[in-house]
Amino acid sequence: MIALNKPLRPNITKLTTYLESVNESGWYTNFGPLHEQLTKRLEAYLGVKHLLLVANGTLAIQVACKTLNINSAITTPFSFVATTSALLWQGVNTAYSDINPQTYNLCPTALSNALAQDNSYDAVVATHICGNPCDVHEIQSVAEQYNKKIIYDAAHTFGVKLNGESILNFGDASTLSFHATKVFHTVEGGAVVFKNKADYEKAKQLINFGIKDGDELGEPGINAKLNEYQCAVGLTLLDDIEQVIKHRTALFNLYCSELKGVVKLQQWHSEASLNGIYVLIYIADEYLQHSIITALATENIQSRRYFTPSLDIAYSEQKNFGCNVSHTLTKGVICLPLHAYMTTEDVFQVTNLIKKTIQLTAVSS
Numbered sequence: 199m200i201a202l203n204k205p206l207r208p209n210i211t212k213l214t215t216y217l218e219s220v221n222e223s224g225w226y227t228n229f230g231p232l233h234e235q236l237t238k239r240l241e242a243y244l245g246v247k248h249l250l251l252v253a254n255g256t257l258a259i260q261v262a263c264k265t266l267n268i269n270s271a272i273t274t275p276f277s278f279v280a281t282t283s284a285l286l287w288q289g290v291n292t293a294y295s296d297i298n299p300q301t302y303n304l305c306p307t308a309l310s311n312a313l314a315q316d317n318s319y320d321a322v323v324a325t326h327i328c329g330n331p332c333d334v335h336e337i338q339s340v341a342e343q344y345n346k347k348i349i350y351d352a353a354h355t356f357g358v359k360l361n362g363e364s365i366l367n368f369g370d371a372s373t374l375s376f377h378a379t380k381v382f383h384t385v386e387g388g389a390v391v392f393k394n395k396a397d398y399e400k401a402k403q404l405i406n407f408g409i410k411d412g413d414e415l416g417e418p419g420i421n422a423k424l425n426e427y428q429c430a431v432g433l434t435l436l437d438d439i440e441q442v443i444k445h446r447t448a449l450f451n452l453y454c455s456e457l458k459g460v461v462k463l464q465q466w467h468s469e470a471s472l473n474g475i476y477v478l479i480y481i482a483d484e485y486l487q488h489s490i491i492t493a494l495a496t497e498n499i500q501s502r503r504y505f506t507p508s509l510d511i512a513y514s515e516q517k518n519f520g521c522n523v524s525h526t527l528t529k530g531v532i533c534l535p536l537h538a539y540m541t542t543e544d545v546f547q548v549t550n551l552i553k554k555t556i557q558l559t560a561v562s563s
C-alpha cells in the first residue's frame with residue numbers, strides 16, 4: 199500500500215526527554231519553556247520574526263483577521279476549505295476572485311479587475327497553494343494600489359523561500375498549519391507570522407483570552423494557545439526537518455521529471471524553493487481521470503481529488519467575481535502520494551501505472 203500521506207513520527211526517546219521535563223516543571227501550557235524554545239527555533243529555521251504559535255492553522259487565519267481588523271476580504275476559490283471557513287466563522291464578508299490556470303494561485307490580474315469593480319474589501323487572503331508561492335510582488339502592487347491588507351494562508355509552505363527569503367515575510371501576516379499531515383507538525387497546531395511587532399503583541403494577548411499583563415482585560419480574546427506536549431513534538435521533529443524536506447523535494451522532482459509531457463503539472467514559481475508537500479496532476483478527460491484513480495486504487499495506491507468543490511460553489515451565497523478557471527481545475531486535479539516515508543521506487547510505481555493507464559485508455563478509445 200502506498201498511502202497518500204503519512205505523518206512524521208517523532209523519535210520516542212527524544213520526545214520522552216521533553217515530556218519528562220514538562221512533568222518535572224509542571225508547566226503544561228500558557229507560554230511555557232518548550233513553547234519559548236520552539237518559537238525561537240522556528241524563527242531561526244524559517245528566517246522570520248514575530249512568530250506566534252497557535253492551536254491550529256484555522257485559528258491562525260482567524261487570529262490574523264481579528265488582529266488586523268479584517269471584516270471583509272477577497273480570497274481564492276481554490277484552497278482547502280479552512281481558508282474560507284475560517285473567514286466566514288470569523289464573520290468576514292468574503293468574496294472570490296479567480297486563480298491562474300498554470301500556478302493555481304490567486305491571479306493578480308483577476309484580483310485587480312475585481313477590486314476595480316468593488317473596492318469595499320479590507321484585505322486579500324491568498325493561499326500559496328501546495329507550497330507554490332503566489333505572485334507576491336504583483337499581489338503587493340495591487341494591494342498597495344487599492345490600499346488592502348494581505349494575509350497569506352501559508353499552511354502548505356513550511357520552509358519555502360523566494361530568492362532565498364522566507365515566503366512568510368511577505369504580506370501583513372502569514373498563517374501556518376502544523377497539522378499532522380503537514381511537512382512539519384505538532385499533531386495539531388499552527389502559527390501566525392506578523393510583519394509588525396505591534397500586531398504580534400496584540401495577537402499574543404488575543405489568543406490568551408484578551409488578558410493583558412497582570413489581571414487587566416483588553417479586547418475580548420479567545421484561547422488559541424499551543425500546549426507544552428505539542429511543542430515537545432515540534433521540537434523533536436524540527437531536528438530532522440532539513441532532511442525530511444530534502445527527501446520530499448527529491449520525490450517531488452522525480453514525479454515531475456517522470457510525468458512532464460504526460461499530464462499537466464502545476465507551474466512552479468521560478469524563484470521559489472520547494473518543500474515537496476503535495477504533487478498535483480490535472481486530467482481534463484473524466485473517463486481517463488476515473489481510470490487513473492481506479493488503476494491506482496487497484497494497486498493499493500491512494501490518491502485524492504484536491505481541492506474540490508471550488509469554494510465559491512460551496513459557499514455560493516458569497517460574492518463571486520468569476521471563477522471559471524477554478525471550476526475547471528477542481529474537476530480534474532488529482533493529488534498523488536507524497537510523504538517522508540516514500541521511496542523513489544514507490545514514485546516509479548505510481549508514475550509507471552499512470553503512464554500505462556494513459557496508453558491503455560488511448561488504445562481502447
Ligand SMILES: Cc1ncc(COP(=O)(O)O)c(C=O)c1O
Nearest residue numbers: 254255256278280281353375377
Ligand atoms: C490551505 C490550508 N489552510 C488552512 C488549513 C487549516 O489548518 P489546520 O488543519 O491546522 O486547522 C489547512 C489544513 O489543514 C490548509 O491546507
